[in-house]
Amino acid sequence: MSLISSISVRQFRNFSKYEARFDPGLNLIIGANGTGKSSLLEAISLNALSKSFRVHRDQVCIKEGESYFQTETIWKKGETEHKVQVNYLKDKGKNIIFDDAPLEKFSDLIGYFPLVIQSPENSALTDGGSKEKRNFFDRLFVQSSRTYLYHYQQYHQLLRQRNALLKELKLKKKLQYDPRLEFIDEKMIVPAWQISSFRKEKIQQFSLRFCQAFNESFSRYEAEIRFQPSLNSIGFGDYESEFRQRCQKNLESDILLSRSLSGPQSDRFSFLLNRQPLESTASQGERKLWITLMKLSEGEMIAAETEEKPLFLLDDLFAELDLENSFTIVQRILNQQQVIITSTDLADISKHKIDAIEPNLKVLNLP
Amino acid sequence: MSLISSISVRQFRNFSKYEARFDPGLNLIIGANGTGKSSLLEAISLNALSKSFRVHRDQVCIKEGESYFQTETIWKKGETEHKVQVNYLKDKGKNIIFDDAPLEKFSDLIGYFPLVIQSPENSALTDGGSKEKRNFFDRLFVQSSRTYLYHYQQYHQLLRQRNALLKELKLKKKLQYDPRLEFIDEKMIVPAWQISSFRKEKIQQFSLRFCQAFNESFSRYEAEIRFQPSLNSIGFGDYESEFRQRCQKNLESDILLSRSLSGPQSDRFSFLLNRQPLESTASQGERKLWITLMKLSEGEMIAAETEEKPLFLLDDLFAELDLENSFTIVQRILNQQQVIITSTDLADISKHKIDAIEPNLKVLNLP
Numbered sequence: 001m002s003l004i005s006s007i008s009v010r011q012f013r014n015f016s017k018y019e020a021r022f023d024p025g026l027n028l029i030i031g032a033n034g035t036g037k038s039s040l041l042e043a044i045s046l047n048a049l050s051k052s053f054r055v056h057r058d059q060v061c062i063k064e065g066e067s068y069f070q071t072e073t074i075w076k077k078g079e080t081e082h083k084v085q086v087n088y089l090k091d092k093g094k095n096i097i098f099d100d101a102p103l104e105k106f107s108d109l110i111g112y113f114p115l116v117i118q119s120p121e122n123s124a125l126t127d128g129g130s131k132e133k134r135n136f137f138d139r140l141f142v143q144s145s146r147t148y149l150y151h152y153q154q155y156h157q158l159l160r161q162r163n164a165l166l167k168e169l170k171l172k173k174k175l176q177y178d179p180r181l182e183f184i185d186e187k188m189i190v191p192a193w194q195i196s197s198f199r200k201e202k203i204q205q206f207s208l209r210f211c212q213a214f215n216e217s218f219s220r221y222e223a224e225i226r227f228q229p230s231l232n233s234i235g236f237g238d239y240e241s242e243f244r245q246r247c248q249k250n251l252e253s254d255i256l257l258s259r260s261l262s263g264p265q266s267d268r269f270s271f272l273l274n275r276q277p278l279e280s281t282a283s284q285g286e287r288k289l290w291i292t293l294m295k296l297s298e299g300e301m302i303a304a305e306t307e308e309k310p311l312f313l314l315d316d317l318f319a320e321l322d323l324e325n326s327f328t329i330v331q332r333i334l335n336q337q338q339v340i341i342t343s344t345d346l347a348d349i350s351k352h353k354i355d356a357i358e359p360n361l362k363v364l365n366l367p
Numbered sequence: 368m369s370l371i372s373s374i375s376v377r378q379f380r381n382f383s384k385y386e387a388r389f390d391p392g393l394n395l396i397i398g399a400n401g402t403g404k405s406s407l408l409e410a411i412s413l414n415a416l417s418k419s420f421r422v423h424r425d426q427v428c429i430k431e432g433e434s435y436f437q438t439e440t441i442w443k444k445g446e447t448e449h450k451v452q453v454n455y456l457k458d459k460g461k462n463i464i465f466d467d468a469p470l471e472k473f474s475d476l477i478g479y480f481p482l483v484i485q486s487p488e489n490s491a492l493t494d495g496g497s498k499e500k501r502n503f504f505d506r507l508f509v510q511s512s513r514t515y516l517y518h519y520q521q522y523h524q525l526l527r528q529r530n531a532l533l534k535e536l537k538l539k540k541k542l543q544y545d546p547r548l549e550f551i552d553e554k555m556i557v558p559a560w561q562i563s564s565f566r567k568e569k570i571q572q573f574s575l576r577f578c579q580a581f582n583e584s585f586s587r588y589e590a591e592i593r594f595q596p597s598l599n600s601i602g603f604g605d606y607e608s609e610f611r612q613r614c615q616k617n618l619e620s621d622i623l624l625s626r627s628l629s630g631p632q633s634d635r636f637s638f639l640l641n642r643q644p645l646e647s648t649a650s651q652g653e654r655k656l657w658i659t660l661m662k663l664s665e666g667e668m669i670a671a672e673t674e675e676k677p678l679f680l681l682d683d684l685f686a687e688l689d690l691e692n693s694f695t696i697v698q699r700i701l702n703q704q705q706v707i708i709t710s711t712d713l714a715d716i717s718k719h720k721i722d723a724i725e726p727n728l729k730v731l732n733l734p
Contacts, residue, residue, distance in 0.1 A: 031689075032652075032689040032690075032691060032692070033650060033651075033652025033653055033655075033656065033687075033688065033689045033692050034649075034650045034652060034653045036650075037650075038650060038651065039650075055647065060647050060648075064641070064643065064648075120490075120651045120687075123487075123490075274431070276431065280422065280427050281427075281431075282401070283400055283401045283403075283404075283405060283406075284400075284405065284487045284682075284683065285399075285400025285401060285711065286400055286401045288400075289400065315651075316651065316687060319686040319687050320400075320487075320683060320686050320711070321400065321711070322398075322399040322400045322711035322712060323399075323711070323712055323714075324399060325399070325400050344652065344687075344688070344689035344690070345689065345690055345718075347690075347718060351712075351714060
């Protein structure tokens with residue numbers, strides 16, 4: 001069991017100083033446009049995942065005119081309390097203090113307080129691109145498996161080295177296989193294989209879980225998730241030789257594009273609704289429902305794999321959903337251990353009958 | 368004055384057959400997720416702009432399993448009725464029948480029934496890229512000026528020829544100035560200059576109008592639109608020589624990228640809220656407000672330029688806006704001649720007090 005008890009932020013986004021306490025179960029953050037609802041969720045996720053889900057550069061989170069920000073969360077894991085403090089200084093960058101000791105590797109934090117975030121940024125997930133879909137599954141897998149996290153980090157470090165080397169070869173106009181490239185490629189095989197076989201197995205499990213949830217809530221629809229791995233081999237021996245062959249075959253294009261074409265970074269995903277690509281046929285509301293149910297399945301899968309029920313952060317959950325669909329979603333959400341939902345308006349809550357089902361919900365009003 | 372009186376669609380998106388009538392003033396389309404609210408707006412815009420604002424390939428609009436779609440609108444312009452019929456056949460493509468005669472050039476339709484559309488697809492407008500911003504202004508200008516439309520089409524036809532030629536030169540590895548390229552470049556100068564000087568003047572006018580509207584509705588904010596043209600020259604003579612110089616200077620990169628770097632297609636725009644880029648600081652609700660006010664300003668500008676008040680199509684207007692902001696928006700909308708708004712729920716309408724202000728609104732319930 002892991003829960004968030006409180007957060008306090010300083011000079012973060014539009015907040016000079018703000019503190020909030022959370023209860024188990026359903027928590028609502030109510031506030032007008034621009035009062036900082038999403039920023040509070042961002043601060044919580046920063047303290048769980050070591051980086052913001054909204055921006056690449058943490059510096060953007062500093063309040064205008066200030067030189068630092070600080071976010072502090074108190075978590076409860078079983079019977080123990082933990083404190084996570086993230087400090088970002090304009091000139092010195094970020095440090096993370098875990099239970100009063102500085103964290104050496106930020107990624108050690110990932111998965112310790114499992115988290116599922118739904119935000120308007122997720123809409124890219126249903127817009128057809130494979131990158132966001134890969135990111136979705138990677139975020140789920142790194143939180144639920146230390147092994148996956150390890151191989152994922154190792155592989156992507158090698159990939160960055162490889163792409164830098166390709167760029168160098170392009171500048172030198174050397175379109176040949178370089179010994180340094182071969183050295184990197186050989187080191188890539190094991191993590192690539194680990195990522196690949198993990199994905200194959202777990203995406204199938206996820207897909208079963210998700211499609212069932214989708215078809216239950218939305219009986220007239222048939223949902224399908226397709227996974228097309230970049231390399232098709234089944235056993236490690238075959239994978240190894242296919243990987244080597246591909247690296248050699250794509251050499252010229254890899255160098256010209258300064259980008260590595262084969263490997264897990266090219267795995268493709270597609271989402272289908274009634275056998276049609278989601279991006280060309282589904283309405284905005286149907287996409288929102290798809291994403292929300294994916295997020296719920298993500299949480300259930302994390303819970304199944306790690307035996308820890310994750311915290312759900314759901315930003316502007318009700319926008320775009322009709323009454324019937326949001327009611328179905330709310331039913332599933334009320335089974336969760338701890339959920340934080342933002343909304344512009346408390347009237348939404350009674351409209352969706354949440355207060356009738358869950359009279360003990362906690363409401364935070366942002367000024 | 369131009370109004371839409373009715374639409375009927377066949378085998379379009381999820382509709383087998385559907386007809387609807389509209390009144391002047393405020394029209395509401397109410398329906399659950401996936402009932403076709405956005406598809407109806409799409410059909411209306413297709414009959415006014417000759418193509419869908421949601422997809423590039425019209426074929427996607429055909430109902431699954433069918434071989435054609437048809438959309439028919441009745442418009443009133445002054446005292447005269449006009450009928451526009453768009454037919455799309457799977458194998459034969461599109462034809463447009465205007466008052467029972469086939470239209471030779473689809474673009475002749477553009478601007479005849481002026482239209483402003485706000486849809487969730489617009490969110491790209493506030494996400495930092497320049498392309499969507501250029502598209503926004505181009506759509507406004509082509510509807511309000513036949514001259515702009517003419518030069519815009521001419522320039523983009525030349526640009527397509529130029530890029531095809533660059534691709535050819537790249538394949539042949541000829542990194543030199545080709546006489547055919549020079550021929551195209553010379554023809555590009557006049558339309559490029561026309562587009563450029565039109566944009567400079569009109570964007571300033573638009574910006575004044577918009578920023579004033581924004582600051583009125585949102586007094587604690589300061590909005591700013593910045594326009595950075597790709598070429599800076601002021602008079603035609605200077606522009607001409609700058610254009611030539613740039614084409615020669617960028618020759619190698621143009622060929623390597625198969626893309627033309629100089630000219631109006633590289634004009635840049637940025638949106639600032641309180642002197643910060645909108646994409647890094649504004650909340651989702653603030654972005655929605657920004658887009659909605661841009662759309663209202665677009666409509667006012669079209670009305671001022673063409674003396675025709677445009678039809679407003681506002682898809683899921685209320686999502687993401689808080690009560691106060693949506694009320695401000697609604698006040699401005701009620702001044703318009705004809706508006707069609709979609710929503711999942713009639714309760715939204717009373718929540719936003721629209722029925723109290725405008726008791727004669729027309730409500731269409733989608734099954």
